[in-house]
Amino acid sequence: MKTALLSRLQAARAAGRPVALLTRLSDGAQQLFPEDALPAPLAQAAEAALAADRAGNLEHEDASWFVQPHNPPLRLIVVGAVHVAQALVPMARSLGFAVVVVDPRRAFATEERFGGGVTLLDDWPDEAMERLAPDSRTAVVTLTHDPKLDDPALEVALRSSAFYIGALGSRRTHAKRLDRLAEAGLTPAQCARIAAPIGLSINAVTAPEIALSVMAEIVAKRRGAALAERA
Amino acid sequence: MSDQEDILATAAGWLAEGETVALATVVETWGSSPRPAGSQLAVTASGRLAGSVSGGCIEGAVADVARATMDTGAPQLLDFGISDERAWEVGLACGGKLKVFVEKLEGEKLV
Numbered sequence: 605m606k607t608a609l610l611s612r613l614q615a616a617r618a619a620g621r622p623v624a625l626l627t628r629l630s631d632g633a634q635q636l637f638p639e640d641a642l643p644a645p646l647a648q649a650a651e652a653a654l655a656a657d658r659a660g661n662l663e664h665e666d667a668s669w670f671v672q673p674h675n676p677p678l679r680l681i682v683v684g685a686v687h688v689a690q691a692l693v694p695m696a697r698s699l700g701f702a703v704v705v706v707d708p709r710r711a712f713a714t715e716e717r718f719g720g721g722v723t724l725l726d727d728w729p730d731e732a733m734e735r736l737a738p739d740s741r742t743a744v745v746t747l748t749h750d751p752k753l754d755d756p757a758l759e760v761a762l763r764s765s766a767f768y769i770g771a772l773g774s775r776r777t778h779a780k781r782l783d784r785l786a787e788a789g790l791t792p793a794q795c796a797r798i799a800a801p802i803g804l805s806i807n808a809v810t811a812p813e814i815a816l817s818v819m820a821e822i823v824a825k826r827r828g829a830a831l832a833e834r835a
Numbered sequence: 836m837s838d839q840e841d842i843l844a845t846a847a848g849w850l851a852e853g854e855t856v857a858l859a860t861v862v863e864t865w866g867s868s869p870r871p872a873g874s875q876l877a878v879t880a881s882g883r884l885a886g887s888v889s890g891g892c893i894e895g896a897v898a899d900v901a902r903a904t905m906d907t908g909a910p911q912l913l914d915f916g917i918s919d920e921r922a923w924e925v926g927l928a929c930g931g932k933l934k935v936f937v938e939k940l941e942g943e944k945l946v
Contacts, residue, residue, distance in 0.1 A: 658873075
């Protein structure tokens with residue numbers, strides 16, 4: 605790979621722009637989509653690889669090409685800079701997520717508690733969520749146990765295309781939550797997207813165990829595993 | 836999800852440190868290959884390694900080829916598979932088949 609191309613690829617990744625690297629396997633010639641002008645079949649393959657987030661192969665003019673998508677990282681938005689969040693953040697980062705922690709309570713969302721490499725926001729969750737605009741590559745978890753903080757975040761998340769929405773709390777807590785969300789105008793179908801009680805059922809007790817169950821469920825959802833289906 | 840163990844960033848960092856770096860990428864798999872297409876292994880002339888292209892079965896062989904690629908600058912496409920005698924030598928016992936593309940970073944000659 606030539607230096608100039610590596611620099612362009614790294615610049616796109618640093619800026620969070622989705623790009624695809626196309627390599628002709630016979631001689632190593634490379635192109636970057638969408639920055640370089642490409643023949644239609646190569647451009648289509650690059651688009652498809654980005655959409656599916658999966659590398660692909662194609663034959664074009666008697667040559668084999670490899671197409672590698674570079675999408676921006678998945679995002680995890682954590683509402684509630686609580687103890688479980690402290691365990692969740694490093695785990696999520698190691699799984700490739702860009703992590704944002706939202707908590708308006710100043711004593712919680714501190715760098716001392718979370719270290720670097722994570723975005724800490726002390727806005728109110730609804731404002732933060734509107735600004736963060738969850739998309740289909742975003743997971744949202746609410747951990748505060750406080751309806752004043754969790755509910756507004758869930759309302760925004762449920763109207764977004766977030767691929768995973770989880771809320772910490774017991775079945776009874778969740779039943780009350782569903783009542784409140786219904787009053788706020790959300791339909792049962794919308795609310796059914798909430799994974800609650802949050803996480804895979806592994807009888808987690810400690811904060812790291814709960815974090816593990818949550819991240820496992822997020823990965824299961826992302827990868828389409830049956831474990832992520834809730835009755 | 837793109838494979839977020841960011842091997843490319845590691846490789847670029849090594850390059851910036853003045854290392855000679857080659858990058859190996861899984862470009863196609865068949866059967867029970869442990870790492871999907873797009874998985875990468877970065878290798879330096881000084882012997883540093885990051886990432887993987889298999890469960891550890893063929894990394895040694897790939898690293899050898901990577902060193903040759905650093906010398907010549909010529910990219911290589913490697914086939915590993917159960918039908919390949921060489922695969923057995925390097926122990927790809929899982930029964931999978933894969934192709935690995937090996938390229939030098941900063942391929943143009945800086946004389």
